[in-house]
Amino acid sequence: MLAIDPAARLARVRETSPLVHNITNHVAMNSMANVLLAIGASPAMVHAREEAAEFTALAGALTINIGTLSPHWVEAMEASALAAGETGRPWVLDPVAVGATRYRRETGARLLALAPDVIRGNASEIIALAGQAGGGRGVDSTDPAEAARDAAIRLARQTDGVVAVTGEVDLVTDGRRLARLEGGHPLMPRITTLGCALTGVVAAFLAGAEDSFEATVAALACYAVAGELAGEAARGPGSFAVAFLDALYLLDGEALAARARLEVDHAP
Amino acid sequence: MLAIDPAARLARVRETSPLVHNITNHVAMNSMANVLLAIGASPAMVHAREEAAEFTALAGALTINIGTLSPHWVEAMEASALAAGETGRPWVLDPVAVGATRYRRETGARLLALAPDVIRGNASEIIALAGQAGGGRGVDSTDPAEAARDAAIRLARQTDGVVAVTGEVDLVTDGRRLARLEGGHPLMPRITTLGCALTGVVAAFLAGAEDSFEATVAALACYAVAGELAGEAARGPGSFAVAFLDALYLLDGEALAARARLEVDHAP
Amino acid sequence: MLAIDPAARLARVRETSPLVHNITNHVAMNSMANVLLAIGASPAMVHAREEAAEFTALAGALTINIGTLSPHWVEAMEASALAAGETGRPWVLDPVAVGATRYRRETGARLLALAPDVIRGNASEIIALAGQAGGGRGVDSTDPAEAARDAAIRLARQTDGVVAVTGEVDLVTDGRRLARLEGGHPLMPRITTLGCALTGVVAAFLAGAEDSFEATVAALACYAVAGELAGEAARGPGSFAVAFLDALYLLDGEALAARARLEVDHAP
Numbered sequence: 176m177l178a179i180d181p182a183a184r185l186a187r188v189r190e191t192s193p194l195v196h197n198i199t200n201h202v203a204m205n206s207m208a209n210v211l212l213a214i215g216a217s218p219a220m221v222h223a224r225e226e227a228a229e230f231t232a233l234a235g236a237l238t239i240n241i242g243t244l245s246p247h248w249v250e251a252m253e254a255s256a257l258a259a260g261e262t263g264r265p266w267v268l269d270p271v272a273v274g275a276t277r278y279r280r281e282t283g284a285r286l287l288a289l290a291p292d293v294i295r296g297n298a299s300e301i302i303a304l305a306g307q308a309g310g311g312r313g314v315d316s317t318d319p320a321e322a323a324r325d326a327a328i329r330l331a332r333q334t335d336g337v338v339a340v341t342g343e344v345d346l347v348t349d350g351r352r353l354a355r356l357e358g359g360h361p362l363m364p365r366i367t368t369l370g371c372a373l374t375g376v377v378a379a380f381l382a383g384a385e386d387s388f389e390a391t392v393a394a395l396a397c398y399a400v401a402g403e404l405a406g407e408a409a410r411g412p413g414s415f416a417v418a419f420l421d422a423l424y425l426l427d428g429e430a431l432a433a434r435a436r437l438e439v440d441h442a443p
Numbered sequence: 444m445l446a447i448d449p450a451a452r453l454a455r456v457r458e459t460s461p462l463v464h465n466i467t468n469h470v471a472m473n474s475m476a477n478v479l480l481a482i483g484a485s486p487a488m489v490h491a492r493e494e495a496a497e498f499t500a501l502a503g504a505l506t507i508n509i510g511t512l513s514p515h516w517v518e519a520m521e522a523s524a525l526a527a528g529e530t531g532r533p534w535v536l537d538p539v540a541v542g543a544t545r546y547r548r549e550t551g552a553r554l555l556a557l558a559p560d561v562i563r564g565n566a567s568e569i570i571a572l573a574g575q576a577g578g579g580r581g582v583d584s585t586d587p588a589e590a591a592r593d594a595a596i597r598l599a600r601q602t603d604g605v606v607a608v609t610g611e612v613d614l615v616t617d618g619r620r621l622a623r624l625e626g627g628h629p630l631m632p633r634i635t636t637l638g639c640a641l642t643g644v645v646a647a648f649l650a651g652a653e654d655s656f657e658a659t660v661a662a663l664a665c666y667a668v669a670g671e672l673a674g675e676a677a678r679g680p681g682s683f684a685v686a687f688l689d690a691l692y693l694l695d696g697e698a699l700a701a702r703a704r705l706e707v708d709h710a711p
Numbered sequence: 712m713l714a715i716d717p718a719a720r721l722a723r724v725r726e727t728s729p730l731v732h733n734i735t736n737h738v739a740m741n742s743m744a745n746v747l748l749a750i751g752a753s754p755a756m757v758h759a760r761e762e763a764a765e766f767t768a769l770a771g772a773l774t775i776n777i778g779t780l781s782p783h784w785v786e787a788m789e790a791s792a793l794a795a796g797e798t799g800r801p802w803v804l805d806p807v808a809v810g811a812t813r814y815r816r817e818t819g820a821r822l823l824a825l826a827p828d829v830i831r832g833n834a835s836e837i838i839a840l841a842g843q844a845g846g847g848r849g850v851d852s853t854d855p856a857e858a859a860r861d862a863a864i865r866l867a868r869q870t871d872g873v874v875a876v877t878g879e880v881d882l883v884t885d886g887r888r889l890a891r892l893e894g895g896h897p898l899m900p901r902i903t904t905l906g907c908a909l910t911g912v913v914a915a916f917l918a919g920a921e922d923s924f925e926a927t928v929a930a931l932a933c934y935a936v937a938g939e940l941a942g943e944a945a946r947g948p949g950s951f952a953v954a955f956l957d958a959l960y961l962l963d964g965e966a967l968a969a970r971a972r973l974e975v976d977h978a979p
Binding site: 205246368 | 469481515693
């Protein structure tokens with residue numbers, strides 16, 4: 176089994192406070208910014224085509240989320256993804272509900288062709304992006320992460336990148352390695368855009384990292400442990416959301432060492 | 444008096460977890476999604492004209508909220524309202540501040556012509572939409588719900604739909620029946636977009652329901668009881684918002700039976 | 712030293728509940744609305760060029776925030792700023808990350824030319840807007856407020872308005888007077904858009920006020936005391952945000968008298 180140290184990578188995020196440029200959906204903007212601030216990163220939401228690519232070059236990493244699309248935004252997404260490639264910034268694609276409409280399928284395919292360093296989605300989204308049947312009816316997954324294992328490995332090899340499938344159990348693969356993470360809390364799908372915000376956390380861990388796979392696994396491990404801690408303090412989704420931001424902010428190496436449950440093996 | 448069982452209808456929402464398609468304003472998107480998740484529904488915010496109508500056909504119900512308009516969105520609103528009509532999906536109109544500007548009055552009139560199944564607004568908005576004087580200065584109502592009773596009944600008969608006027612006391616009418624609901628909490632108008640989010644809850648209760656009037660009354664009863672419970676745990680609007688999401692999530696038949704205060708009679 | 716009474720000005724906001732028209736960024740809309748409601752004002756977010764200027768004339772004050780720009784919005788911003796000038800409404804400019812891209816610098820310069828009554832930003836933004844070097848990498852300031860003192864005084868004299876530089880210590884100047892405020896809490900920069908929301912609070916205090924400088928100082932004093940109170944009840948940024956809204960709502964003259972720390976002198 177391969178060793179990944181989430182605590183060391185979290186400490187690095189807090190020390191460097193990477194600027195994360197997000198072109199994300201309208202629902203997620205506020206909560207994603209709060210999650211990034213809680214973990215120690217510096218978020219910025221910039222989506223106008225007049226400035227998006229210029230801004231990408233100032234940032235440590237980029238995220239692109241197709242949750243609420245419009246033609247102007249798609250232009251900005253493509254320009255920023257290109258700028259990220261040209262300036263060596265890692266970028267993460269979040270293919271929200273990519274299987275739901277023709278517009279999403281087409282936009283997803285165009286962004287996929289620009290080779291994201293990491294793709295993070297639920298099982299339905301990863302399956303849809305890989306071109307298989309299924310795809311879910313909306314933003315919620317109708318499949319467990321395990322069902323997307325083969326699609327994830329194929330996508331990772333196709334993009335020469337990392338694919339993270341998040342759900343009750345998370346899977347991460349770069350086509351050669353495959354990690355499984357447990358943790359989190361059943362209330363997490365009851366709070367909107369926690370998955371979108373996780374995409375931002377992955378980007379924060381990617382900024383300046385040499386191994387995208389390890390950075391992604393570390394980000395997911397921190398998220399899962401914070402979710403578990405928040406769940407212990409919550410009565411419902413309102414108090415969970417509050418406790419989760421506190422838990423991300425207070426997360427330390429001790430809690431990670433005691434609670435992170437992750438296995439890394441060779442991909443089949 | 445006619446009998447409506449909010450608990451049975453809430454149980455049905457939780458069992459079926461209807462996908463609610465929302466074209467809502469930028470202020471409300473996040474909190475509306477959280478309210479819908481807390482009550483057990485599955486929210487999606489999709490407003491691009493390139494995909495809105497296609498998405499409506501996947502959903503169990505649609506909401507259209509004119510809080511933050513733009514020409515592209517108005518096109519998407521009309522296309523989705525038409526798609527809802529063609530595919531038999533119920534839809535709810537939320538005419539935010541419809542009396543405030545010419546653009547809102549015109550957009551409100553165009554959407555009204557597409558015959559929403561339910562209109563939910565505060566008294567000033569319902570009065571303005573019905574073409575009477577008044578209309579309030581912004582998103583807050585300057586009139587009690589009772590002042591909009593006749594406008595609501597007229598609108599309901601005109602659209603052959605349901606009109607809900609929310610305030611300290613709520614009124615619901617389908618032109619034949621008239622319900623009055625009490626409950627909630629004085630802090631509710633101090634938290635932004637709780638009214639917008641209620642429009643989503645009404646849509647969740649409408650999905651698959653045979654009687655739109657009864658579904659609307661049940662949705663409002665659940666909201667009022669959750670508001671009352673949240674108020675008992677709150678020090679101010681911050682803790683109220685947290686406690687309200689928890690209360691929606693934890694709401695059960697017992698609390699509804701003990702606290703729901705609603706009367707249904709024939710409309711005058 | 713000059714005397715300013717924050718409690719009297721807060722009481723006035725609560726009595727008159729001014730309608731504050733905000734053209735603000737997508738990240739801030741929800742939290743800004745909640746902050747304005749908590750302090751006792753009535754917020755409205757209206758940014759379509761089809762209605763923005765018309766709406767400005769209904770409001771007591773206007774805020775313009777360049778956090779998430781687009782060409783349509785810039786048109787609305789200019790139209791609303793002009794309408795504010797023509798109808799005697801005070802308006803506040805929030806030049807978010809104005810130094811980061813060419814588009815922001817140009818938009819900032821165009822809005823500056825329309826003579827805002829108040830400009831509120833962090834040190835990096837005020838320095839960038841004044842045309843000096845620096846400017847920060849994103850929305851977070853990389854300079855302390857004191858570093859922007861001269862830029863602030865120059866900007867205030869140039870616009871014949873007030874400039875507020877917020878940070879660990881806040882500075883406010885109208886070119887003749889200079890106030891320094893302490894307070895707040897180290898967690899405040901860890902919650903997104905608290906600065907944007909403060910711009911709204913400044914506008915609420917400006918509505919109907921004769922002295923923009925005094926109104927701005929009073930708004931900042933209330934914010935700083937509420938932040939201090941919230942910090943005492945918070946474990947992290949999640950619980951801080953909740954406690955802060957409660958503290959704004961519960962803020963009273965006693966807490967202000969005991970805790971507000973502000974000095975006003977002649978500007979150098």
